[in-house]
Amino acid sequence: MAEVKHILGISGGKDSAALSIYMSEKFPSLDVEYYTSDTGRELDETYALIDRLESKLGKRIFKLDAVDLTNIADGSAFDHFLNMYGGYLPSSTSRWCTKKLKLDPFESYIGDTPTISYVGIRGDEDRDGYISKKQSVQSIFPFRRNIWSEDVNKLVLSNKLKDNFLSKLNKIGGNIQFEAVAKNDISLTFILKQKLNALLDIDTILYNKVVFELLKETDYPVGKLDYFPLVENDENLIREDIFAILENSGVGIPAYYKPMEYHVEINGEIKTGAYSRSRSGCFFCFYQQKIEWVWLFETHHELYLQAMEYEKAGYSWMDSETLEELAKPERIAGIKKEHYLRMNRNNQNKSWQDQIMEAEGEGCASCFI
Numbered sequence: 001m002a003e004v005k006h007i008l009g010i011s012g013g014k015d016s017a018a019l020s021i022y023m024s025e026k027f028p029s030l031d032v033e034y035y036t037s038d039t040g041r042e043l044d045e046t047y048a049l050i051d052r053l054e055s056k057l058g059k060r061i062f063k064l065d066a067v068d069l070t071n072i073a074d075g076s077a078f079d080h081f082l083n084m085y086g087g088y089l090p091s092s093t094s095r096w097c098t099k100k101l102k103l104d105p106f107e108s109y110i111g112d113t114p115t116i117s118y119v120g121i122r123g124d125e126d127r128d129g130y131i132s133k134k135q136s137v138q139s140i141f142p143f144r145r146n147i148w149s150e151d152v153n154k155l156v157l158s159n160k161l162k163d164n165f166l167s168k169l170n171k172i173g174g175n176i177q178f179e180a181v182a183k184n185d186i187s188l189t190f191i192l193k194q195k196l197n198a199l200l201d202i203d204t205i206l207y208n209k210v211v212f213e214l215l216k217e218t219d220y221p222v223g224k225l226d227y228f229p230l231v232e233n234d235e236n237l238i239r240e241d242i243f244a245i246l247e248n249s250g251v252g253i254p255a256y257y258k259p260m261e262y263h264v265e266i267n268g269e270i271k272t273g274a275y276s277r278s279r280s281g282c283f284f285c286f287y288q289q290k291i292e293w294v295w296l297f298e299t300h301h302e303l304y305l306q307a308m309e310y311e312k313a314g315y316s317w318m319d320s321e322t323l324e325e326l327a328k329p330e331r332i333a334g335i336k337k338e339h340y341l342r343m344n345r346n347n348q349n350k351s352w353q354d355q356i357m358e359a360e361g362e363g364c365a366s367c368f369i
C-alpha cells in the first residue's frame, strides 16, 4: 500500500481543536499528524490551548515556521514578511499574510506525499474551506455528513461516471431507492447538489462506500488506502457539539472566547454588555470587528499598543480609522453602544455563542477554523 499521510491543522480556533479530539477518540487507528502554523503574533490564549491539546492528544503538535527564525531578532515570521513588503499591512483584499505564513509553509511541509487533510468545517456551515491546489492533497470534512470535497462529489456524480457508479453500487449491494436516484442524470432540473443530498438522505454510508470504491480508480489519496474508517461515519456535528467536545474533554474552549462584561451609558442609563474575541489568529488581525478591537484595547492593552505600532507611513489595519482614533474614549463608548444595541435588538439578548458565530462569519479558513 502506498504511503499516505493524515494531517490536521490546528489554527487555535474551536473547530480545529475539537476536530483533533474527535479524530483521536473516534478514529484512533489513523495516525494523524497535527501541525500549527505559527505567525509569531498569536494571542497567549492560543498558545495555551495548543499546550492543553498536546496533553490531551498525547502527541506533539508540530509547529510550522514560515521562515528560519534563528536569525530573526524578535522571532516573528509576520514581521519578517512585513519588512519584505516595506511595511505594507495585509488586508482582506491583499492577504499576503495567509499565503506567506500559512499556505506556503503547509505546502512545503507535506511535499509530494499523498496526503489527507482533515478540516473542521461544521455540519451547520455552507463552505468548503481552503482546498490545496496540489493534486496530492485531499481534504476530508469529518464533522459534516458530506465528508467529501466539492471536486470529489462533482466527479463521482458526473453523468460520465454514472454507469461506473451503478456498477460499484451493485457490487456493494444496493438499496432500491438509492439506486433509483443514482440512475438519474444531473440536469438543469436535477442539479448535482440535489442528487447528492438525495443520496445522502437515503444512506450516507452507502454513498461513502461507493465513493471510496470509485476513488480507488483515481489518484486521490483516499483511493490509495485499503480501508478508510470515515466511510462508516454519518454524523453531522454542529456548533453545540463542538463546544461540548471541548468542554467534555477537559481542554475547554479557547480563553479568548469567554465573554467579559463591559459597561456603557445609553440614554442616561448604565447598561452591561459582554464582549470577547470571536477568532484565533494574529492579535492584530484585520478581520476582527470594532468591538473586538475595543476588547483588545481594554483586556490586552499591551497588544493593542503593539498593533498601533504597525500603523506607519499611512498604512492602517482598517480602512475607516486608525487604532489611535479608535482608542479615543468617545469612540470606544460609541462602538460599545452600537454593539450593545445590536446584540439586544428586539430584546433578543443573544448568547455569547451566538455572538461568536455571527462575528466569525467573515474570515480566513486557514487562520480561524
Ligand code: SF4
Pocket: 039, 090, 095, 097, 098, 101, 280, 281, 282, 284, 285, 286, 287, 364, 367
Ligand atoms: S490571522 Fe489575520 S493577520 Fe494573521 S495571518 Fe491570518 S488573516 Fe493574516
